[in-house]
Amino acid sequence: MSIESLIEPRWKHPPTVRAVTTTRQGGCSQPPFASFNLATHVGDDPDQVAHNRAQLRHLAQLPTAPLWLNQTHSCTVATVGADHPDCTADASIARAPGQVCAVLTADCLPILLCETNGRAIAAIHAGWRGLAGGIVEQTVAQLGHPPLNLSAWLGPAIGPTAFEVGAEVREIFCDCDSHATVAFQPTRPGHWLANLPLLAQQRLTRLRVRHIASSGLCTVTDPARFFSYRRDGRTGRMATVIWLISGD
Secondary structure, three states: OOOOOEEOOOOOOOOOEEEEEEOOOOOOOOOOOOOOOOOOOOOOOHHHHHHHHHHHHHHHOOOOOOEOOEOOOOOOEEEOOOOOOOOEOOEEEEOOOOOEEEEEEOOOEEEEEEEOOOOOEEEEEEOHHHHHHOHHHHHHHHHOOOHHHEEEEEOOEOOOOOOEEEHHHHHHHHHHOHHHHHHEEEOOOOEEEEOHHHHHHHHHHHOOOOEEEEOOOEOOOOOOOOOOHHHHOOOOOEEEEEEEOOOO
16 A cells, blocks of 8 residues: 555544545646546546546555545435446445445545444535535434444545635534534634534534544645645545445
């Protein structure tokens, strides 16, 4: 496994659950997608993306290709094995060995979930719109296991010192939960720095998800390792993938 290309989450998970998130290093795409871009929708050469996806499967030793999603900041959850590739959704769940969930990000927050006995997994693409709209709650509900039996990992995303938003974004979150005020720090008039991982953690905690771990990694401030849409505009995407293996 390439240390430069893949990051393994540190979180509470059963031995039948595997997960990685990619960096921008180790692929063949050319600038501005250099080099390990895994997205087909950003304008990169399709052959380069296909090569990078094959490289991901090799490096991570994936049992099969992931269910790649057409992400639109929705609250739709797909099911691996039931939905077709490139279906429109912003999360996916799986319940059988050999099934691979994946989300693409370049500042939005990737969230992984697993049932602590290894019976179900999920990957979530959580931008602020999806988070405010309930993508986390919808995914937990569709997993169908008590939240106390779930573990979560928050991957690399835009950090709390880099994500400036307007007052309307703060109002959306704070109107739903007064505790969300601590996730916003004022900057210039009418603007706030938003702590996206903290907002996600608050929602997971409110659902009573017991184990929550965070990478603590900021995509914007680490250009050597991560793509960032906010920093660069036209850029590639990282992938966060999770899958189940047989316990035999």
